[in-house]
Amino acid sequence: MILYFAHGSPFARIIRVLARERGVALDEVETTLRDPAAPQLAHNPAGRVPALLDGGTLICETPLILAHLGWLPREPTALSRLGQACAFIDGIAVWNRDLRRPEHERSPGFQALERTRANRILDALDLEAYAPHSVEAIALACGLGYCDRRHTVFAWREGRQALTLWYEAMIARPAFAGTVPPVSGI
Numbered sequence: 001m002i003l004y005f006a007h008g009s010p011f012a013r014i015i016r017v018l019a020r021e022r023g024v025a026l027d028e029v030e031t032t033l034r035d036p037a038a039p040q041l042a043h044n045p046a047g048r049v050p051a052l053l054d055g056g057t058l059i060c061e062t063p064l065i066l067a068h069l070g071w072l073p074r075e076p077t078a079l080s081r082l083g084q085a086c087a088f089i090d091g092i093a094v095w096n097r098d099l100r101r102p103e104h105e106r107s108p109g110f111q112a113l114e115r116t117r118a119n120r121i122l123d124a125l126d127l128e129a130y131a132p133h134s135v136e137a138i139a140l141a142c143g144l145g146y147c148d149r150r151h152t153v154f155a156w157r158e159g160r161q162a163l164t165l166w167y168e169a170m171i172a173r174p175a176f177a178g179t180v181p182p183v184s185g186i
């Protein structure tokens, strides 16, 4: 199976970390985004990563890829935590996208909304419920890792010592160390 990914994508990192930790060999193919010449577009008109090509079938959207690989949690409470982690990443990703626009196209109101959402999700976390090797824990750590490297305008560590310690322990694992996103300057 081929996994199309980009090094900066927190969604793709979830799949990449899980594949490493669960011993599943995915053929990782880096792709460019927003590039009409990207080879993955032949299979994936959505042009987003992660995208998994299994035989002739292309599956995009992280939860669907997790489902296809049999990695979606079964417990409703775990699904609930995973949903919050995905919503966290989705929110910071669109906030980040707004920051990449020319200044006159940016929306401070939109950014404030996403900052509020991100803070609300982190403040509501029950960290003890996150088993360290669970999909939801890995997703949350990938979201925080994105903030560290590509969305530093969100100082999520402030006032969150327990979460900081939890995160540091997560990212010390080889699968995280081997998938660190490049810095983006934001």
Ligand SMILES: N[C@@H](CCC(=O)N[C@@H](CS)C(=O)NCC(=O)O)C(=O)O
Pocket: 006, 008, 009, 010, 011, 012, 033, 034, 047, 048, 049, 050, 060, 061, 062, 063, 093
């Ligand atoms: N809802 C999607 C989100 C995936 C997504 O937004 N990926 C970004 C990279 S983090 C992307 O491919 N963006 C392509 C673009 O902006 O054109 C999922 O769950 O996988």
